[in-house]
Amino acid sequence: EAGVTQFPSHSVIEKGQTVTLRCDPISGHDNLYWYRRVMGKEIKFLLHFVKESKQDESGMPNNRFLAERTGGTYSTLKVQPAELEDSGVYFCASSQFSGTGVGYTFGSGTRLTVV
């Protein structure tokens, strides 16, 4: 079974530019999550999709962040315009069922550096 795939693995952009991160969940997993870890801090929840619908986007920092999940398959997270404080590692995870008791599968993350 292929895991959760994220790309790019690294991205370095200048402040004010736009970056789009992509996540391909495990096939058949309706639930897709985005999390972020800013350097040395905790991993924080950003949002949750069930199929193509946003169930909870309470963790999105501000309106510079836009997440989409076209057709309930892969998801993109766009940051526009990027700011220095957006630097961090962005993780995507997926699960077949909702509820953390079943465990997520995380991708390897995208390390975003805004300079």
Next chain:
Amino acid sequence: QQQVKQSPQSLIVQKGGIPIINCAYENTAFDYFPWYQQFPGKGPALLIAIRPDVSEKKEGRFTISFNKSAKQFSLHIMDSQPGDSATYFCAASVDSSYKLIFGSGTRLLVRP
């Protein structure tokens, strides 16, 4: 406000030692407490998890101890090996929810 506090930030032990990582929480609604292990360049992977109806859970060399009254839980790694060197995250959630609340992570180095 950090809902799950994790310590220490980093930890170095010799091979065979027993590193202990501690976490504390405030929200009494939490009822699922997983630990995730992350190797460099990889995503966090579920290692072991416990629910508050038990005080201890063992899986191989990994043990979670849970103290409901103190709202604390900890990870013990028995007979630690250099291959255990990784970052460990505790987390908590309400099981009916999908949202994990993570601690800030502990970088463990096990020296040969």
